[in-house]
Amino acid sequence: MNRLLEPIRVGFGEWRTVAVLLWANWLVAGLMVAPTVPTVWAAFGHAPLAVGKPLVSSELLIGLRPLFVGGGTPSVGAPLLLLVVLQTFLVGGVVWRASAGGPFRLGAFLGQSGRLVGRNARLYLWLLLLLGVAMLVPVGLAALLHVLGLRTIFTMPGETWIFGSPFGVTSVLHLAVLGVALALWRLSLEVGRVLIFRDDLRTTRRAAWRALRLVLRSPLSIVLYAVLGAVATGAALLLMRGRAMLPEGNAGLALLALGVGQTVLWTRLAFQVAGTRFAAALVQRTDAAPRHVGHLEEPVEAAPPV
Amino acid sequence: MLAPLLLLVVGVTPAPPRFDQSGRSIGAPLSDRTASYVLEARYDPAKRHLTGTARLTWTNRSDLPQGTLWFHTYWNAFKNSESTFVREQRRAGAARASTGRYAGEDFGWTELRSARLPDGTDVRSTLRWERPDDGNPADQTVFTLTLPAPVPPGGQVTLDLAWEARVPKLAARTGVHGKYTLFGQWFPKIGVLEVPPQRGVRTPTWNCHQFHATTEFYADFGSYDAALTVPRTMAVGAAGVRTGRTENPDGTVTHRFHQDDVIDFAWTAWEGALEVSDVFRSDGLPEVGLTVLVPPEARRTAPHVLAAAKVALEHAGRRWLPYPYPHLTLVAPPIGANLQSGGMEYPTFVTVYARTDPAQPRDSLLWEVAIHEVVHGWWQGMVASNEFEEAWLDEGFATWATTEVMNAVGLDWDLAQFLPPGTRWFLGPLLRSRIPERDIRPAGTVPRFESSILRPSWRFKTGGEMGRSTYGRAAAALAVLEQEVGPETFARLMRTYAERWAFRHPSTDDFLQLASEVSGKDLRPLGNALFRGTAGLDDSVTGLRCAPPRPPSGFFDADGGTPVLRAPRAADPGGDVRCEVLVERRGDLPLPLDVQLTFADGTHLRRDVPPGELWTRIVTERPPPGGRVTLAEVHPGARPTIDTSPGNDARSLDATPGPALTVGGWFLYAAQLLAAAVGSLL
Ligand SMILES: [Zn+2]
Numbered sequence: 001m002n003r004l005l006e007p008i009r010v011g012f013g014e015w016r017t018v019a020v021l022l023w024a025n026w027l028v029a030g031l032m033v034a035p036t037v038p039t040v041w042a043a044f045g046h047a048p049l050a051v052g053k054p055l056v057s058s059e060l061l062i063g064l065r066p067l068f069v070g071g072g073t074p075s076v077g078a079p080l081l082l083l084v085v086l087q088t089f090l091v092g093g094v095v096w097r098a099s100a101g102g103p104f105r106l107g108a109f110l111g112q113s114g115r116l117v118g119r120n121a122r123l124y125l126w127l128l129l130l131l132g133v134a135m136l137v138p139v140g141l142a143a144l145l146h147v148l149g150l151r152t153i154f155t156m157p158g159e160t161w162i163f164g165s166p167f168g169v170t171s172v173l174h175l176a177v178l179g180v181a182l183a184l185w186r187l188s189l190e191v192g193r194v195l196i197f198r199d200d201l202r203t204t205r206r207a208a209w210r211a212l213r214l215v216l217r218s219p220l221s222i223v224l225y226a227v228l229g230a231v232a233t234g235a236a237l238l239l240m241r242g243r244a245m246l247p248e249g250n251a252g253l254a255l256l257a258l259g260v261g262q263t264v265l266w267t268r269l270a271f272q273v274a275g276t277r278f279a280a281a282l283v284q285r286t287d288a289a290p291r292h293v294g295h296l297e298e299p300v301e302a303a304p305p306v
Numbered sequence: 307m308l309a310p311l312l313l314l315v316v317g318v319t320p321a322p323p324r325f326d327q328s329g330r331s332i333g334a335p336l337s338d339r340t341a342s343y344v345l346e347a348r349y350d351p352a353k354r355h356l357t358g359t360a361r362l363t364w365t366n367r368s369d370l371p372q373g374t375l376w377f378h379t380y381w382n383a384f385k386n387s388e389s390t391f392v393r394e395q396r397r398a399g400a401a402r403a404s405t406g407r408y409a410g411e412d413f414g415w416t417e418l419r420s421a422r423l424p425d426g427t428d429v430r431s432t433l434r435w436e437r438p439d440d441g442n443p444a445d446q447t448v449f450t451l452t453l454p455a456p457v458p459p460g461g462q463v464t465l466d467l468a469w470e471a472r473v474p475k476l477a478a479r480t481g482v483h484g485k486y487t488l489f490g491q492w493f494p495k496i497g498v499l500e501v502p503p504q505r506g507v508r509t510p511t512w513n514c515h516q517f518h519a520t521t522e523f524y525a526d527f528g529s530y531d532a533a534l535t536v537p538r539t540m541a542v543g544a545a546g547v548r549t550g551r552t553e554n555p556d557g558t559v560t561h562r563f564h565q566d567d568v569i570d571f572a573w574t575a576w577e578g579a580l581e582v583s584d585v586f587r588s589d590g591l592p593e594v595g596l597t598v599l600v601p602p603e604a605r606r607t608a609p610h611v612l613a614a615a616k617v618a619l620e621h622a623g624r625r626w627l628p629y630p631y632p633h634l635t636l637v638a639p640p641i642g643a644n645l646q647s648g649g650m651e652y653p654t655f656v657t658v659y660a661r662t663d664p665a666q667p668r669d670s671l672l673w674e675v676a677i678h679e680v681v682h683g684w685w686q687g688m689v690a691s692n693e694f695e696e697a698w699l700d701e702g703f704a705t706w707a708t709t710e711v712m713n714a715v716g717l718d719w720d721l722a723q724f725l726p727p728g729t730r731w732f733l734g735p736l737l738r739s740r741i742p743e744r745d746i747r748p749a750g751t752v753p754r755f756e757s758s759i760l761r762p763s764w765r766f767k768t769g770g771e772m773g774r775s776t777y778g779r780a781a782a783a784l785a786v787l788e789q790e791v792g793p794e795t796f797a798r799l800m801r802t803y804a805e806r807w808a809f810r811h812p813s814t815d816d817f818l819q820l821a822s823e824v825s826g827k828d829l830r831p832l833g834n835a836l837f838r839g840t841a842g843l844d845d846s847v848t849g850l851r852c853a854p855p856r857p858p859s860g861f862f863d864a865d866g867g868t869p870v871l872r873a874p875r876a877a878d879p880g881g882d883v884r885c886e887v888l889v890e891r892r893g894d895l896p897l898p899l900d901v902q903l904t905f906a907d908g909t910h911l912r913r914d915v916p917p918g919e920l921w922t923r924i925v926t927e928r929p930p931p932g933g934r935v936t937l938a939e940v941h942p943g944a945r946p947t948i949d950t951s952p953g954n955d956a957r958s959l960d961a962t963p964g965p966a967l968t969v970g971g972w973f974l975y976a977a978q979l980l981a982a983a984v985g986s987l988l
Binding site: 083 | 645660724726727729735736741748751752937956957958960962964965968973974977978979980981984988
């Protein structure tokens with residue numbers, strides 16, 4: 001139990017790290033919605049017919065489509081590209097916080113991020129191969145079930161989402177297998193990042209390989225990591241539900257809802273840190289004889305040029 | 307003695323029936339029965355094969371001899387990738403047309419084997435494929451037969467048609483899906499010989515269009531008698547009244563049905579279907595037996611469908627015309643077959659939707675589609691317009707009528723009900739809503755439409771545009787007429803239209819003519835603009851601002867007439883406040899446009915914008931603070947539903963940050979969640 005609780009404690013305790021991640025999230029989300037601001041204000045800034053109405057109403061949501069006929073739609077592609085860059089950069093700092101502890105310094109955080117960004121990017125590319133392989137399991141399983149006449153959410157007719165019950169026993173079991181396969185991949189990625197940070201590995205291919213072996217040696221960890229992911233998703237869904245239940249209709253309530261919405265994001269990001277911490281603890285426990293420990297006190301200075 | 311006692315118990319006195327328990331009319335026929343059929347069909351589901359015979363009795367209503375008869379073979383639309391249906395579906399898309407994903411074995415066809423006259427002459431050899439709409443040589447959905455002797459004016463001909471068919475994979479209301487087969491437009495069907503003055507024709511003219519991806523049907527009234535033989539394991543639901551069921555020695559069962567005075571006959575054969583029966587009883591209306599076929603996994607659908615059907619029969623029976631037919635069958639298809647075959651109207655036989663977990667107490671999706679299909683029993687079932695050429699006359703009417711019925715029972719859309727079971731507990735609060743039917747099918751998104759509402763369905767740019775125009779936009783156009791004449795007159799108008807045109811074939815002009823006659827107002831100019839034009843409507847208040855008047859500056863005549871420079875002074879604090887309102891009209895629909903200004907002191911000012919003007923600026927000068935315009939509205943209290951952006955119909959002087967922050971806040975939140983979701987994969 002403590003193998004789950006300790007990372008969660010660390011994840012939520014690392015509030016400065018979460019704040020940095022939330023800032024990146026805000027930046028990306030802000031860029032996405034920025035093009036809509038003039039349209040939304042022009043349509044709703046002096047709109048007495050829409051006052052007091054919730055989002056899902058004829059006056060707001062149902063009336064949105066005509067507003068964007070002339071453009072002003074949200075942009076998605078470019079901000080998501082920025083997200084990829086930002087996230088790849090920031091994971092170095094997150095690994096530092098999850099592995100080393102000690103006082104948080106933004107400069108050190110960014111320094112670690114900068115030091116590791118290249119290797120983390122290459123590691124990610126290597127592990128995309130693993131993702132492809134790991135996905136063969138759920139894909140093959142879905143195909144097998146299909147032959148047996150059993151449907152998963154990926155093989156059922158699209159209309160099942162409206163008319164049927166997509167979450168039957170088979171589809172939920174298949175989703176669980178998919179979750180474990182994703183957990184294997186994701187945990188390997190996290191462990192790889194920890195190994196690169198801790199042992200200052202230069203060869204990312206070797207790091208990926210070591211990480212995979214380490215993870216495969218501890219199947220329980222994969223399951224626990226999947227459970228951690230499920231807990232994170234459940235917590236976020238509960239908070240999303242709470243946010244959705246808030247009354248709507250005026251500026252104060254809208255701002256309150258936006259604030260409550262941030263708890264959803266905060267929780268999600270804290271669990272992201274917890275996931276990395278889980279990997280760091282796994283490395284500490286299973287790899288008892290690290291070859292090189294040296295940059296806990298002076299992380300930035302110890303960093304070799306990338 | 308028993309009957310009055312029963313009535314006492316039930317407390318309902320139904321009207322006398324128009325048909326007996328075998329579907330035959332009591333008293334004078336309701337229709338002219340131009341084309342009647344005795345159908346016999348044998349279905350082998352294992353081979354997806356159908357063998358059929360049809361004895362057609364057709365009357366030449368025209369004053370000219372008719373030697374060539376026109377027929378539909380609708381199923382050849384599914385014969386191969388080159389049919390007009392499949393080509394159009396690929397090009398422009400259409401609802402319910404999954405033929406684009408057909409592979410080899412999925413296709414189906416109809417083949418006429420013989421066509422014999424009573425003396426035994428087989429005229430099959432005279433068959434000629436016709437392509438009246440697009441000349442596509444690969445299309446085989448219309449053919450003609452030439453008789454050795456023409457049918458004289460007023461005369462009758464009887465033809466014994468024998469045909470075979472391969473049942474296609476389910477698409478466009480027809481075909482096989484697992485153990486369920488729906489038979490729509492399934493037999494060789496004679497076209498309509500239009501006779502002056504029917505729908506404006508000047509000489510007798512055959513109206514027999516090819517089967518297009520976006521079109522439905524048009525047919526004469528007649529009597530239908532069917533004997534349908536299927537394996538014993540299959541349940542059968544069909545149009546009309548069940549008149550018999552015979553077990554055959556070969557393990558099959560023959561199901562018999564009959565109905566007089568209908569325009570078509572459709573049926574389903576379905577292994578494993580559950581059958582639920584009920585009766586519609588209401589004071590002064592004929593009784594209607596109801597049968598619902600549902601998939602076992604969605605058995606909870608049945609009560610919703612039955613309740614919605616009763617509500618529609620009640621409302622429509624009282625407002626327009628009592629439903630005369632003794633039986634109505636409603637098919638809720640198996641899950642996986644709803645989008646292709648649910649939501650289709652045939653006389654006394656409709657398909658609706660099925661859900662494994664209907665929302666309670668009233669599932670708006672199930673109710674809406676059931677109401678829509680049942681009211682089609684009036685708009686096209688009885689008032690039998692031409693769905694090829696004037697689809698709005700049934701889809702627009704049915705959409706408008708659905709709104710009427712839903713409003714009458716206080717039923718709105720709750721988007722949370724769309725959620726699949728298992729997600730409702732946490733996504734439900736997000737989507738919980740009450741959206742009127744009218745707003746779910748908006749007229750459009752731009753104030754100028756791409757096509758007129760009134761045009762053949764295959765001549766719309768896309769399938770989507772055809773749908774928007776003939777459903778929501780046409781219903782909104784009807785609502786414009788309703789506003790024009792007032793609700794009471796409009797109710798009278800619709801009732802008169804149903805009474806006068808039931809069992810006949812009205813056109814748009816017939817409707818507008820009748821509407822003008824009943825309302826005492828010439829509605830044809832407005833009607834033509836609505837249905838024949840592309841003009842839409844977006845009236846808006848685009849500006850409202852108030853400011854103290856600027857103090858005068860410049861040269862002014864002093865006493866004696868000499869211009870003197872007046873020094874700028876501060877505005878007179880006791881002076882009037884000047885407000886400017888800008889009203890713009892972005893569509894060309896010639897509706898009157900009135901504007902109402904509300905002042906801070908609660909008083910109102912109304913202005914009409916002159917006809918033909920695309921904008922007007924209204925300036926007021928009144929003493930503050932009560933003289934400030936706080937609100938400007940167009941169409942106060944009577945918003946035309948055809949307005950494509952109703953939200954801009956009013957503008958307040960004060961900013962309304964609430965709606966802007968609600969929408970903007972949701973956008974931001976959704977973007978944050980999206981970024982977090984993508985981030986968790988990195
Ligand atoms: Zn319809």
